[in-house]
Amino acid sequence: MTSFAETGPRTAVTEGIRVDKVNPRARLLKNIRAVVVIILALVGLIPVFAMGITAFKSRADVVAVPPKLLFEPTLEGFVFLLTDRSQLRGTTLAEAQENAEGGEPIGIFDRIALQNGQRINGPSDFILRLRNSLIIAGGSTLLSVTLGLFAAYAFSRFEIPGKDDLLFFILSTRMLPAVVVAVPLFLMYRQLGLHDTHFGMILLYTVFNLSLTVWLLKGFIDEIPREYEEAALVDGYTRLQAFFKIVLPQAATGVAATTVFSFIFAWNEYAFALMLTSNNARTAPPAIATMLGRGGIEWSAIAAGTLAFLIPVIFITFALRKHLLRGVTFGAVRQ
Amino acid sequence: MSNVTLQHVTKRFPGVVALQDVSFAIDDGEFFVLLGPTGAGKTTTLRIIAGLERHDGGTILFDDEPVDDYAPADRDVAFVFQQYSLYPTMSVFDNLAFPLRSPLRRVPVEQIRTRVRDTADKLRITHLLDRKTAHLSGGEMQRVSIGRAIIRDPRVFLMDEPLSNLDAKLREALRVELQHLQKTQASTTLFVTHDQIEALTMADRIAVLDEGCVVQMGTPDDIYDRPTTTFVARLVGTPRINLLDTARENGVLTVKGSSMELRALSQELPASFLLGIRPEDVTPDSEGEFAGRVALIEPLGVETILHVEIGDQTLLSLVPGMTPLRTGENVRFSIVPDRLHYFDNDGHRIQL
Numbered sequence: 238m239t240s241f242a243e244t245g246p247r248t249a250v251t252e253g254i255r256v257d258k259v260n261p262r263a264r265l266l267k268n269i270r271a272v273v274v275i276i277l278a279l280v281g282l283i284p285v286f287a288m289g290i291t292a293f294k295s296r297a298d299v300v301a302v303p304p305k306l307l308f309e310p311t312l313e314g315f316v317f318l319l320t321d322r323s324q325l326r327g328t329t330l331a332e333a334q335e336n337a338e339g340g341e342p343i344g345i346f347d348r349i350a351l352q353n354g355q356r357i358n359g360p361s362d363f364i365l366r367l368r369n370s371l372i373i374a375g376g377s378t379l380l381s382v383t384l385g386l387f388a389a390y391a392f393s394r395f396e397i398p399g400k401d402d403l404l405f406f407i408l409s410t411r412m413l414p415a416v417v418v419a420v421p422l423f424l425m426y427r428q429l430g431l432h433d434t435h436f437g438m439i440l441l442y443t444v445f446n447l448s449l450t451v452w453l454l455k456g457f458i459d460e461i462p463r464e465y466e467e468a469a470l471v472d473g474y475t476r477l478q479a480f481f482k483i484v485l486p487q488a489a490t491g492v493a494a495t496t497v498f499s500f501i502f503a504w505n506e507y508a509f510a511l512m513l514t515s516n517n518a519r520t521a522p523p524a525i526a527t528m529l530g531r532g533g534i535e536w537s538a539i540a541a542g543t544l545a546f547l548i549p550v551i552f553i554t555f556a557l558r559k560h561l562l563r564g565v566t567f568g569a570v571r572q
Numbered sequence: 573m574s575n576v577t578l579q580h581v582t583k584r585f586p587g588v589v590a591l592q593d594v595s596f597a598i599d600d601g602e603f604f605v606l607l608g609p610t611g612a613g614k615t616t617t618l619r620i621i622a623g624l625e626r627h628d629g630g631t632i633l634f635d636d637e638p639v640d641d642y643a644p645a646d647r648d649v650a651f652v653f654q655q656y657s658l659y660p661t662m663s664v665f666d667n668l669a670f671p672l673r674s675p676l677r678r679v680p681v682e683q684i685r686t687r688v689r690d691t692a693d694k695l696r697i698t699h700l701l702d703r704k705t706a707h708l709s710g711g712e713m714q715r716v717s718i719g720r721a722i723i724r725d726p727r728v729f730l731m732d733e734p735l736s737n738l739d740a741k742l743r744e745a746l747r748v749e750l751q752h753l754q755k756t757q758a759s760t761t762l763f764v765t766h767d768q769i770e771a772l773t774m775a776d777r778i779a780v781l782d783e784g785c786v787v788q789m790g791t792p793d794d795i796y797d798r799p800t801t802t803f804v805a806r807l808v809g810t811p812r813i814n815l816l817d818t819a820r821e822n823g824v825l826t827v828k829g830s831s832m833e834l835r836a837l838s839q840e841l842p843a844s845f846l847l848g849i850r851p852e853d854v855t856p857d858s859e860g861e862f863a864g865r866v867a868l869i870e871p872l873g874v875e876t877i878l879h880v881e882i883g884d885q886t887l888l889s890l891v892p893g894m895t896p897l898r899t900g901e902n903v904r905f906s907i908v909p910d911r912l913h914y915f916d917n918d919g920h921r922i923q924l
């Protein structure tokens with residue numbers, strides 16, 4: 238047995254010095270934990286890494302066995318993803334190649350297309366798909382967080398007849414597997430003219446997200462003592478003014494976390510987007526998937542599409558990361 | 573400033589009656605204290621006056637005008653909460669300015685600035701104006717809370733145990749400051765506390781609340797010298813009043829379980845009752861009528877509490893300064909006969 242005097246801190250532990258800063262054993266433990274976490278993170282990132290490098294591989298490198306880690310990067314995948322091309326044949330192709338070699342100025346995308354014997358006719362509609370995704374995910378997030386915020390406030394603060402039942406009912410919409418409502422929803426949307434419209438998709442994702450936002454935000458608002466608003470009421474403000482001036486700033490963390498969660502849901506949603514949109518309002522996830530079908534599998538184009546698809550999520554998560562961390566660990570610590 | 577009247581106010585929560593037919597009137601400029609133990613309904617009373625809680629019965633009047641249907645903002649009261657009342661996302665300055673920035677008041681920016689400065693000077697928190705409230709000590713927070721109340725001229729100040737979360741020294745200092753502020757501004761104040769010392773030192777009048785009922789109302793003298801029930805008698809005064817089971821036989825009062833016998837001042841006393849003696853009315857005295865033994869001595873510096881055993885009873889005695897007596901010594905003492913309190917066995921005062 239070793240006593241604390243032998244293993245314990247060499248210097249006096251004063252306030253503000255953490256145990257692991259002075260106790261070697263605690264420090265070792267902390268390092269081991271950090272290494273484990275880093276390894277887990279790396280394992281989790283392998284698919285993302287594979288996708289990232291695939292996006293910059295040429296057609297031949299993509300299918301090489303074993304997979305190449307070192308290769309000549311090319312923008313081929315992005316050209317395939319972002320442009321609409323047609324195959325050139327015989328004389329036209331020879332002519333075009335001759336022109337290019339003859340020093341006719343053409344863009345980098347055209348040059349890459351030409352190497353594959355193709356000519357660029359114009360931008361592909363993937364850009365439109367991304368734009369649709371942004372509009373629909375953004376719109377439904379804004380709506381579901383706003384509506385959820387007011388509903389959560391009311392549930393948290395007011396006496397509402399049948400409050401518990403209502404809350405359970407809201408939650409129960411989550412218990413239903415989405416495929417169950419797929420067909421009726423499809424028929425309903427066609428009847429109502431909501432099929433393949435931005436509004437229809439925004440409405441749908443808002444409804445799906447509401448249960449999450451109401452419950453999440455209610456948790457955050459419950460944690461804010463009522464005395465703050467009551468002080469504002471007494472100080473000469475209406476309930477709504479008190480809500481915006483006092484409650485909202487304190488709920489910022491919760492709102493940020495909820496925003497990220499509902500944005501990611503709407504952004505990633507695949508099944509309903511595939512079924513309820515065809516062209517006008519089609520979002521990126523089904524569009525990426527249908528690329529599989531057309532004229533062989535363009536792995537690099539798919540990887541490029543997925544990479545482009547990830548960027549907004551990374552951006553939002555990064556922008557709100559400070560709030561998010563507290564939002565995710567929220568409730569884990571009792572104060 | 574206004575006068576405030578509560579008439580037969582009743583408030584029920586699921587499973588509890590928080591207030592039962594509560595009536596009292598606070599005069600314009602009066603410092604009125606609501607005194608009662610935890611759960612008596614003090615906070616509920618304040619919240620009903622402020623309009624934060626709706627009462628089930630009765631009427632609230634400000635200057636003889638019913639305000640029952642007014643929203644909190646329209647009642648124009650200032651509330652100092654027991655805790656959590658400073659807006660955590662704002663600086664001290666913004667906290668103080670908040671009531672003045674209400675759309676109801678439309679105070680010009682220049683005037684807001686001067687009034688915040690004046691108030692901060694009054695409470696000596698000028699150096700804190702730029703701080704976020706999260707970085708304040710308890711005493712500083714409560715000063716800012718009080719500042720937010722006195723920065724405007726409300727019809728009434730409602731204060732919910734504003735000093736109870738502070739340490740003893742600070743509590744005393746702030747108590748004196750509050751009293752001074754109230755007297756110089758002649759503000760109508762309803763101050764809630766469970767601390768009898770705060771009540772006795774600050775109040776013009778006190779209402780004692782127990783389980784939602786007003787048990788007694790009066791000046792601090794009334795409450796201390798003429799408690800109407802044993803509950804009130806026990807609530808005010810430290811050390812606690814001595815309450816002794818006593819029997820009367822003809823002209824003689826005998827304290828049960830002891831050899832103490834007193835002459836009855838009145839024939840109206842029942843055969844069995846409670847005799848109340850304030851500790852300061854029990855004085856060691858070599859010529860004293862009664863004999864006992866010192867069981868315990870608690871020297872407090874300014875005064876000393878003696879626990880005197882007589883038979884099975886223990887009497888508390890409060891003497892000024894230090895005492896030469898030692899634990900275990902026999903002691904003689906006397907009692908001031910015209911300062912005795914009599915209560916029947918239900919705890920009600922017997923008026924002689």
Ligand SMILES: Nc1ncnc2c1ncn2[C@@H]1O[C@H](COP(=O)(O)OP(=O)(O)O)[C@@H](O)[C@H]1O
Pocket residue numbers: 585586588589590608609610611612613614615616617
């Ligand atoms: N919102 C509420 N819901 C249910 N019961 C309450 C509520 N507020 C207060 N009470 C009850 O009313 C009684 C009086 O409470 P309160 O006014 O807070 O007492 P005090 O401030 O004197 O300690 C207590 O029994 C308390 O449990």
Ligand SMILES: [Mg+2]
Pocket residue numbers: 614615616654732
């Ligand atoms: Mg209270």
